[in-house]
Amino acid sequence: MKIKEKDGTIVDVFAIYWLENETLFLGLPKNYGGLLAYKSRNVQVIDSTLYGTFKYFSTHIKGIYHWALIKEALLDDIIERDEVAYNRFLEILKAEGQVNPDFY
Template sequence: MKIKECDGELVDIYAIYFINCEVNFLGMPKNYGGLSAYSAREVTIVEPEIKGEYVFFKNVGHGIYHWALIKEDLLDGLLELDQTAYNRFLEILKAEGQIDPDFC
């Protein structure tokens, strides 16, 4: 799935979650070093298909997350811009062919 921010940047999405009936996304913008949150009201969905393996997860809200965020316990690290979690997630995404090999 891909979204477009108001500045035109395209971002790959790795989670869709719901808090207080609001739809939100977690994506990895280039050169950010982790996951960033986006409100569905503030972006445009340009590629609606979700590719890969995703799992349901419930915490403060609930949603569908890329399997590695939950099963490898990477979610918190990526939200906190932890370099180790970021490198591991990139490794997984590249192995799955879900992200360009030169993405950083």
């Protein structure tokens, strides 16, 4: 899935979740070092297909997440921009062909 920010930046999405009647996307922008939340009303969906394996996960926040965020318990650490978790997630995404090999 891909979204476009108002400035034209295109971001790959690796989770969709719902919080207080709002749809949010977790995207992986370049040069950020983690996942960033985007409100659906503030971006344009330019490719609505979720590529790869995604899992429904429910705690107090229900959503659909890339499998590695849940199975490898990377979600919280990546949101907090933990470098080890970020590098592990990138390793998985590169192996799956989800991002270019030169993505950092």
